[in-house]
Amino acid sequence: YFVVEAEDVFRSVRAFAEMQRWPTRLEVARGHVATAIVDFAEREKPSLIVMGSHGRSVFGNVALGSVATAVIAGCRVPVLLIR
Numbered sequence: 001y002f003v004v005e006a007e008d009v010f011r012s013v014r015a016f017a018e019m020q021r022w023p024t025r026l027e028v029a030r031g032h033v034a035t036a037i038v039d040f041a042e043r044e045k046p047s048l049i050v051m052g053s054h055g056r057s058v059f060g061n062v063a064l065g066s067v068a069t070a071v072i073a074g075c076r077v078p079v080l081l082i083r
Contacts, residue, residue, distance in 0.1 A: 003028050006026060006028050007026065010024075010026050013050075014026070027040060033067045034066075034067045034070030034071050034074065035070075035074075037049065037051070037067075037071050037075070038070075038071060038074040038075050041075050041076070041077040042076075045077070046077055047077070047078070048077065048078050048079075048080055049071065049075065049077055049078070049079045049080070050079075050080045050082065051067075051068060051071065051079065051080075051081060051082070052065070052068070052081070052082050052083075053065055053068050053081040053082065053083045068081055
C-alpha cells in the first residue's frame with residue numbers, strides 16, 4: 001500500500017526531474033520519516049536531498065515542518081526545501 005501511494009506522490013516529481021535529465025530513485029522506508037531520510041543520506045551519500053518544507057500532518061511547526069527541521073539538523077548532505 002505504501003509503495004503505491006509513494007509512487008503516486010513521486011510521479012510528478014519524477015517527470016520534472018526526467019525533463020531536466022536528473023537521476024531519481026524512489027525508496028520506501030518504514031519508521032520515523034526524518035530518521036529514515038537521514039539514514040538514507042548517510043548510507044547513499046546523494047549530492048542533494050529535495051523535500052517539501054511542510055508535510056501533510058496537521059501537527060507541524062508553523063515556520064517549517066518538523067520533518068524538514070529534523071532532516072536539516074541531522075544531515076550532512078545539502079537539503080533543498082520546496083515550499
